[in-house]
Amino acid sequence: MYQRSDFIFMKKLAKKMVTRFFSVNSEDLISKIKKENYKVVSFDIFDTLVKRNVNDSRDIFLLLEQEYVSFFKKEKPISKMREDAEAKVDIDSADLNIIYDTINELDDEEKAWLKEKEISLELQLCQQNKQLKRVFNWCKNNGKKILIISDMYLRKDVIEKILIASGYSNWDSLYISCEYKARKATGNLFDIVKEKEQLEVNEWLHIGDAQIGDFLAPKKKGINAFLIKINEWNTDYYSRNYLIKEREMKRYEYNILNSFIKNNESRSYNYYERLGYEVVGPILYGYSKWLQSKSEELGVKKLFFLAREGAFLKEAFEIVSDSSVDSTLIKVSRKATSTPLLYKAESMNELLRMINKTRKNFTVKDLLDSCNIEDIDRKAILNNVELSAESNIDELTDEQIGDLFTASRYAINNNSKKQEEYIRGYLSNLGFNGSVGVCDVGWNGTIQNNLQRIFANTSIIGFYIGKKNKIKDTIKSKSEAFLFDDTKNLDIKNNIMSSPDIFELFFLSTDGTTIKYERREENFYSVQALPDQSLDNAKEIIKLQSAALKFVSDFKAFTNNFNTDLTPECCGVAYNKFINPPSLYTVKMFKRFSFLNVGTHSMVAEHSLFYYIFNPKGFVEEFLNNGSKSLFLRSVFKISLPYVDIIDFLRKFDRG
Incomplete structure (x- = not known):
């Protein structure tokens, strides 16, 4: 005998087959309408003209x-009550009042409140289906008679509000099942429409997503019908597992976020733009909202965004901010803020720590570059110590290290003190005093610590996307982080820190990094290096960032009507999907990018697995020096493996 599960399976299979063979792509609707020259076009409403910003219509009941x-302030299974009530009534004639009248476990006050709240949620969460709005507009502009027909329990006036709020107007007639006590699914509502509008079925086209109500029923009546897919389009970085996990926690931020992206992302976006809208945008929005709230909580009235990443962060913050906090971009870098402090170094080890020497194969040239030593001085230094510029610092003897420190100290100190004067002048002119916040992507807070040493009388609080506490500093700078730190959201931390270079790339300005400061009369200026990326690569990053800012702007407009705060976990879901593990297509799309961090290196492996089998030392060196290790490993081994976990395990062997 057949089990109930077999029946459900066959029903789902049948639905899939109907959708597969009979559905029409929304992009093709206009051409098909043109071809047959229909005089009357009728539209379904929900999941056709209008989309809800939830994954499933029943999620409205959960909210x-x-x-x-x-x-x-009390617990009741409202969602189940609401679903059960709808199943009990005569769906042909039921409206919202009739549905709630069947719920005996609620008093009149609760029912009245819930009815109004349900209508309010529908109004807040519904929006225009952009693809069908284009079809609707074409029909209107080309003289088609437009009818709107829906099997729905909401009153006609509520439906009209939803349609108008979603950008629709000037339709000819609106038919709602609860108003006429007849449904599309039985075909009876189509009969009523035909009679009232005096229609010829061969001139009439109906468009909708319901297989029975919008396709089979009208077809049975001789009406032309186009079936569209409910989920014709989804996000590239959707996580069903997180959606289920969130539902179990009775939270719905990700549910709303992913639905919003699906309903609003441009279908013309390229790979980098989709990455910006889906992955970077939510992080940017969540950080900006958190920054506004956190700075107010801590009484910080001046925020300084640290270029280069800060330029992008500042743009997003100013979209979200209520303007109660001043925001200023300052051009700084690890190098530009460490150089003014180098004269305080008493040993080579202290000097290397101050310039943040973290990677293998750090040469004498890298050291002199990091200290901003002029060409004329570095030649004298190299001649004095009789070392090659390419000598590896880690391979020098203690005597050579001492000689190098002594020979370079005068030039380092002279340049360092001059840069200390200049950076103080540059930042003082921008109002860097009193109690201030510094805003950056984050990690170790090196720039903040450097600034605190230079501006000892200024109270500096760091506001970061993420931070690590690896650096032990005598300056106890206060800092906060949105996405992760060493004690919270460690999964997000591991995912991002498996490839920090690619994460930072998303936020980088296309300008070059700040290398030093200069003075001209009484004015102080920052000096930028040449851009890291090629012009073509820079264009793609600009597109990515533009799409991310578009998300911030779009979601801000949405939350003006529906207040929802995105948790750090929710904001990080898409990035986790992107990087853990990265797809081979991602490897391909970032193969041409490089990153500048103690020498320029590719984000992916420079050789094949076959090459590394016979050159294991080369593999180890490239791996340790690469700041996008997840991409590096995927580009070598090709197969999908838990690279983030592998990197986390191997990190203990990377003394850098």
Whole structure:
């Protein structure tokens, strides 16, 4: 005998087959309407003209339950009650009042509140289906008679509000099942429409997503019908596992976020733009909202965004901010803020720590570059110590290290003190005093610590996307982090720190890094290096950032009507999907990018697995020096492996 599970499986299979063979791509609707020259076009509403910013229409009931608990301060299974009530009524004639009248476990006050709240949630969460709006507009502009027909329990006036709020107007007639006590699914509502509008079925086209109500039923009546897919489009970095996990926690931020992206992302976006809108945008928005709240909580009225990443962060913050906090971009870098302090170094080890020497194969040239030593001085230094510029610092004897430190100290100190004067002048002119916040992507807080040493009388608080506490500093700078630190959201931390270079690349300005400061009369200026990326690569990063800012702007507009705060975990879901593990297509798309960090290196492996089998030392050196290790390993081994976990395990062997 057949089991109920077999019946459900066959029903789902049948639905899939109907959708596969009979559905029409929304992009093709206009051409098909043109071809047949229909005089009347009718549209379904929900999942056709209008999309909800939730994964499933029943999620409205889950949100309703959440709102109920918050307002009435008591627990009741509102979602189940609401679903059960709808199943009990005569769906042909039921409206919202009839549905709630069947719920005996609620009093009149609760029912009235829930009805109004459900309508409010529908209005807040519904939006225009951009693809069908284009079809609707074409029909209107080409003289088609436009009808809107829906099997729905909401009153006609509520439906009209939803349609108008979603950008629709000037339709000819609106038919709602609860108003006429007849449904599309039975075909009866189509009969009523035909009679009232005096229609010829061969001139009439109906468009909708329901297989029975919008396709089979009208077809049975001789009406032309186009079936569209409910989920014709999804995000590239959607995580069903996180959606399920979130539902179990009775939270819905990711549910709303992913649905919003699916409903609003441009289908013309290229790979980098999709990455910006889906992955970077939510992090940017969440950070900006958190920054506004956190700076107010800590009483910080002046925020300084640290270029290069800070330029992008500042743009996003100014979209989200209520303007109660001043925001200023300052051009700084690890190098430009460490150089003014180098004269305080008493040994080579202290000097190397101050310039943040973290990678293998750090040469004498790298040292002199990091200290901003002029060409004329470095020649004298190299002649004095009789070392090659390419000599590896880690391979020098203690005597050679001592000689190098002594020979270079005068030039380092002279340049360092001059840069200390200049950076103080540069930042003082921008109002860097009192109690201030510095904003950056983050990690170790090196620039903040450097600035605190230079500006000892200024109270500096760091506001970062993420931070690590690896650096032990005598300056106890206060800092906060949105996404992760060493004690919270360690999964997000491991995912990002498996390839920090690629994460930072998303936020980088296309300008070069700040290398030093100069003085001209009484004015102080920052000096920038040449850009790291080629012009073509820079264009793609600009597109990515533009799409991310578009998300911030779009989601800000959405939250003006529906207040929802994105948790750090929710904001990081898409990035986790992107990097753990990275796809081979991602490897391909970032193969041409490089990153400048103690020498320019590719983000992916420079050789094949076959090459590394016979050159294991080369593999180890490239791996340790690469700041995008997940991409590096995927580009070598090709197969999908838990690279983030592998990197986390291997990190203990990387003394850098």
